[in-house]
Amino acid sequence: xxxxxTSEKTVYSAFGMRxxxxxxxxxLTRSVELTEEIDVxxxxxxxxxxxxxxxxxYHSFYAVLDDQVLFYIPDTAIFSIQDGRKVIVSPIAGADxxxxxxxxxxxxxxxxxxQRKTFPLHGSxxxxxxxxxxxxxxxxxxxxxxxxxxxxxxxxxLSDDVIAVTLSDEGVPSVVPAYPQQKLWQESIDQLxxxxxxxxxxxxxxxxxxxxxxxxxxxxxxxxxxxxxELVKTEDDHWEIEPVEKLKRFPMLxxxxxxxxxxSLLHLEQWHFATSxxxxxxxxxxxxxxxxxxxxxxxxxxxxxxxxxxxxxxTNER
Amino acid sequence: xxxxxxxxxxxxxxxxDTLVSNMDQDKVMMSIQTGKYYNLGxxxxxxxxxxxxxxTVGRLVEVxxxxxxxxxxxxxxxxxxxxxxxxKEQLIVVKEEASVNL
Numbered sequence: 001x002x003x004x005x006t007s008e009k010t011v012y013s014a015f016g017m018r019x020x021x022x023x024x025x026x027x028l029t030r031s032v033e034l035t036e037e038i039d040v041x042x043x044x045x046x047x048x049x050x051x052x053x054x055x056x057x058y059h060s061f062y063a064v065l066d067d068q069v070l071f072y073i074p075d076t077a078i079f080s081i082q083d084g085r086k087v088i089v090s091p092i093a094g095a096d097x098x099x100x101x102x103x104x105x106x107x108x109x110x111x112x113x114x115q116r117k118t119f120p121l122h123g124s125x126x127x128x129x130x131x132x133x134x135x136x137x138x139x140x141x142x143x144x145x146x147x148x149x150x151x152x153x154x155x156x157x158l159s160d161d162v163i164a165v166t167l168s169d170e171g172v173p174s175v176v177p178a179y180p181q182q183k184l185w186q187e188s189i190d191q192l193x194x195x196x197x198x199x200x201x202x203x204x205x206x207x208x209x210x211x212x213x214x215x216x217x218x219x220x221x222x223x224x225x226x227x228x229x230e231l232v233k234t235e236d237d238h239w240e241i242e243p244v245e246k247l248k249r250f251p252m253l254x255x256x257x258x259x260x261x262x263x264s265l266l267h268l269e270q271w272h273f274a275t276s277x278x279x280x281x282x283x284x285x286x287x288x289x290x291x292x293x294x295x296x297x298x299x300x301x302x303x304x305x306x307x308x309x310x311x312x313x314x315t316n317e318r
Numbered sequence: 319x320x321x322x323x324x325x326x327x328x329x330x331x332x333x334x335d336t337l338v339s340n341m342d343q344d345k346v347m348m349s350i351q352t353g354k355y356y357n358l359g360x361x362x363x364x365x366x367x368x369x370x371x372x373x374t375v376g377r378l379v380e381v382x383x384x385x386x387x388x389x390x391x392x393x394x395x396x397x398x399x400x401x402x403x404x405x406k407e408q409l410i411v412v413k414e415e416a417s418v419n420l
Contacts, residue, residue, distance in 0.1 A: 246341065247355045250348060270337055277339035277346055
């Protein structure tokens, strides 16, 4: 396979980390400062031996060593994520480079964030009036489409897959920007009145989902987390929105933690629980149930805007 | 041991398979065994902290009456009700006083 090697190491920024990579990662923002310290190094290497040694002891597709997570994607690559500082990619001959990048930007970033004690939520986040709002939910719940509706109204994107939440010393949660790309299904592109011909399919077997670069609509600074909305599809014919009571916030945050099976594999249960408590304590959380049919993202976006701006007013009046 | 049998002489300790965190004034908890979530409240949270080192119910009540404005009889009654609830949820371990070497 032909892997695009960068002539000198390009420095990228994503999820508050500065990365260098031997594999070109065009989805990420290039960092302009070249002198600063590097947080994470992405390199190409041969992991076949260590993988063959470790795989039998553990599960068939991933292994957790002391400070290292190894995982294997058939026909694609073996990945190793070490100590929150280094990712090694060992490509399988004939692998689709786009698919390798999908795992680099997905699972590898998720594991890096766990190792660096940054809380990863699965979903999309946008900036409304200086606060970050996270949309979490199952695949197909409408997270990305809702985020796209906000972007079309002129709001900025923080993430469209992995929402990286950090805590201040006082335990106040903020969202760190991911990278300027949206992932949208063909039907969402149609619903939002966009045109898919200009966009790149995410990878060959998944041609109905497109990568949409949104550099101009991307927010590049960390933003305090203002609220979390869980999107749930219902068979009802109407939508409704309900605050989530405190104790129910914990299982919700656990369920929507990105690649949550790594929590116990990395022995991060107590950290995850304590961080969930900080998020649950500081942030408003809602469940937004919407009908399977007749869902318009623009309508839900306007309802969320009303709720958010109403809350702002209430806070200001106090 | 059977339910509702905790008396002042018993020694109470935490089970290890819980995740615990403070949330505002309350103490919240998850049982790793059952996946259930609990809010122990502020006083319940204080009790949880005290029994980090296994403690007799009598000693526990003594500490609480010093810290909170409550008379001993009422405190003991309430604490035993609370501890029995925790026991039922398998959040604490209870030992007879004599069986523990201090």
